[in-house]
Amino acid sequence: MTELSPQRQERLARLKFRAWHRGTREADYMIGCFFDRFHSEWTDADLDLFERMIDEEDVDIMAWALGTLSIPEEYRGPMMDRMMKLDYVEIPR
Template identity: 60%
Template sequence: MDREHRLKRLRFRAWHRGTREADFMIGGFFDRYSNGWNDEQIGWFEALMNEQDVDIMAWAIGTLPVPDRWAGDMMGAMQRLDYIPIAR
């Protein structure tokens, strides 16, 4: 699958998580950072999309410790994201 198709598929998955809060957090993170991702970072995000929303959100806001598998620069960026523009 080519890069463009992978990112298009990931964008859909990031914005259709099941709750509005997860959509905004995960989808907003995707929109903010995905243009600069390399193949390894895309793979990391693809794998993260298989985790439960409540876990992803808890790791991102710091209410649960981040498992070693997800710790690193990408999760750090998700934890620092403090504003997501929302179209009205």
């Protein structure tokens, strides 16, 4: 396993916080669980895309993932395809 640079560790910590502190429990679980499940596989370009995406409104991100709103061209691709599967969401009971 490759050791992460301090800069990448800091970036991931910042993104994790932002992914899990969205404002609603539903958005926290959808976006936070997605981040937790897949961030270790992401390239710098993927991190850039995720960072831009989470600047968007939660209701839009959730609607894209649920397929109830058309996904903007800039977010179409493998990351959003994966997010739309929703099999990464773990809700504690």
